[in-house]
Amino acid sequence: MRVSASNTQDLGMPAIYLHILAELLKTIGLDERDLLLRVGLDPVRLQSTDVRVSHAQANEFVTRAIIESGEPGLGIMLARELKLPLHGALGVAVMSSRTLKDALDMMTRYLTLRAPHLSVSSREHGDAMHYTIRCDGDPGPLQGFIVDAMLFGCAFMGEQLTGTTIGGAAILRKGPEPSYFRRFRQAIVIPVNYGSQEDALVIPQGMLSAPIRFSDDQLAASSRAQCEDALKQLTEDAGFGCRVRRVIETSYPFPPKLARVAATLFVSERTLKRRLQEENASFQNLVDQVRLERARELLTGTSMNLNQIADVLGYADAANFTRAFKRWTGSSPSRYRDAEEKPGRMFLHSGTPAHA
Missing domain, CATH: 3.90.1520.10 (H-NOX domain)
Structure with missing residues (x-):
């Protein structure tokens, strides 16, 4: 059977x-x-x-x-x-x-x-x-x-x-x-x-x-x-957006260019954008979702400083990373790390970054 x-x-x-x-x-x-x-x-x-x-x-x-x-x-x-x-x-x-x-x-x-x-x-x-x-x-x-x-x-x-x-x-x-x-x-x-x-x-x-x-x-x-x-x-994650996200998650260097992801998936850049749009998603939004998850992991699971984390996430410097993190969560990376390290304190933040 x-x-x-x-x-x-x-x-x-x-x-x-x-x-x-x-x-x-x-x-x-x-x-x-x-x-x-x-x-x-x-x-x-x-x-x-x-x-x-x-x-x-x-x-x-x-x-x-x-x-x-x-x-x-x-x-x-x-x-x-x-x-x-x-x-x-x-x-x-x-x-x-x-x-x-x-x-x-x-x-x-x-x-x-x-x-x-x-x-x-x-x-x-x-x-x-x-x-x-x-x-x-x-x-x-x-x-x-x-x-x-x-x-x-x-x-x-x-x-x-x-x-x-x-x-x-x-x-x-x-x-x-x-x-x-x-x-x-x-x-x-x-x-x-x-x-x-x-x-x-x-x-x-x-x-x-x-x-x-x-x-x-x-x-x-x-x-x-x-x-x-x-x-x-x-099974639910079988859509095209999930396929794009998998490539983004494992890519080196990070973040990958749209052209490289499209080539990996054997589609044109135009097709990649169109298919994501059909699922109410965008390439930049998927990149930032992965960035936010990695940022949280690095802030709570390592002792890397903000410059090092910014470099891993593909930002020019810590200031750019800090601005993006504040936009996603409403708090600075340092405050987030401090709240997560102190037992008994709950840190409220948004689930994913939002982009048009």
Whole structure:
């Protein structure tokens, strides 16, 4: 039964995955920071668990990473690094499930949160259950990388969840075995069979009842609720304005020029403006929304002075930043920081900057 959402819209990829990939590139001698900057991605912003990167930028970064590293097996390498907590609320929901079947059901239902271009369908086949992975739409060069990371990640995570290798499990892959796979075969804990009709994880029926060693019913319920809320929000945030905002959020240098964002999204500047106008949004308003959020984070979470914060946010000096912050919140940055640092005091401010 098909239970995960199929969505060909650009819902973005969690930035943390690209951060982990960048760290991997560093271990094999590639200048990962230079590569990120050339793609127009901010290395610091990628470390946030709440930020998503547009499909276009993720695709370009992964494609360049594979070409420049000369390592087509990066998807498998990434799979080995993706510990469950890195998957956010979904990772927690999977870890706190009662059985392996419950964990796989969670992954199937909420996969869109972590890999929007993938969907999972499950079916019984003899004495085993097949969890088949499909790519929705056309993810381009990302497809092989994503499927590698997904299927081999499941193999590694199964062992993490149960504390042992899942007996009788296997991975099915379409097409001939790639030459690079022989270098990774010994590290894969279950058999991998190429030349199959599907990309799938195969689990014997008898193993689906295997208990999860981190099981916690209360945590499972709360994290499932978080996944439901996140999935609803992600679906609601599927408009063009959200796609533009994702590019703005992760861009380096910041703020990005309208022309660069338009090029990233493969539209003309005129089309970008028109489509935003259709959603009652503007490019400058989206830039300032991101600026305000970053300003609050930097004022409350760092000891950076106003000149440093102004520079990070793309202002010529602290005076320009202070004027903008006052316009958005009705208060100076210094007063905001002071109010937030003093316990028991509530600072009232507007939610987002407003522009025509």
